[in-house]
Amino acid sequence: xxxxxxxxxxxxSFTLGQLFxxxxxxxxxxxxxDRRLEDGGAKIKGETAIPRGKYRVxxxxxxxxxxxxxxxxxxxxxxxxRIHGGNTAADTEGCIxxxxxxxxxxxxxxxxxxxxxxxxxxxxxEDAWLEIV
Numbered sequence: 001x002x003x004x005x006x007x008x009x010x011x012x013s014f015t016l017g018q019l020f021x022x023x024x025x026x027x028x029x030x031x032x033x034d035r036r037l038e039d040g041g042a043k044i045k046g047e048t049a050i051p052r053g054k055y056r057v058x059x060x061x062x063x064x065x066x067x068x069x070x071x072x073x074x075x076x077x078x079x080x081x082r083i084h085g086g087n088t089a090a091d092t093e094g095c096i097x098x099x100x101x102x103x104x105x106x107x108x109x110x111x112x113x114x115x116x117x118x119x120x121x122x123x124x125x126e127d128a129w130l131e132i133v
Contacts, residue, residue, distance in 0.1 A: 003021055004021075005131070006018050007133070010033075016102060016106070017030075021120060028099050029096050030106040050096075052133060053075075053132060054129060057130045058121070087110075088103075089106065098110060
C-alpha cells in the first residue's frame, strides 16, 4: 500500500494537502510549514513539516496520545512522527493531521478518516509506505 501526501497549499505557517491511497483520493491533510528540508531548509522545532520522501508506516502505541496510531518511521531529524487527528498546524509538531473536510487553515471531521486509515495500515502490515510529494 502506498499512501501519498500531495502538498498543494503552502503558507507561511501551515501546509495543506491531499492524501491518496494507491492513487485514490482518501482525505485532506494539514501539516506544519513546509521549510523544504530536503533542499537544505532549516528545521524549527515544532513548526516544520517533515521532508519530502518515502517512509515506512506502522501502527504503534503513542505514549503522547495513549493509543495506537500510525507512526512514520525513520524520518531524518524527527522522532515519533505520527498521523493523527487535529484541526490546524497548532495541533501538530511535525505530524500529519488527516480530515474528511478542508478548511481555510486546516482540516476537520478527523475521527472517521483516521480510524479507516489505521485499519488499512494494519491490514497492509510491512507493505505500508508513505510518500510525500
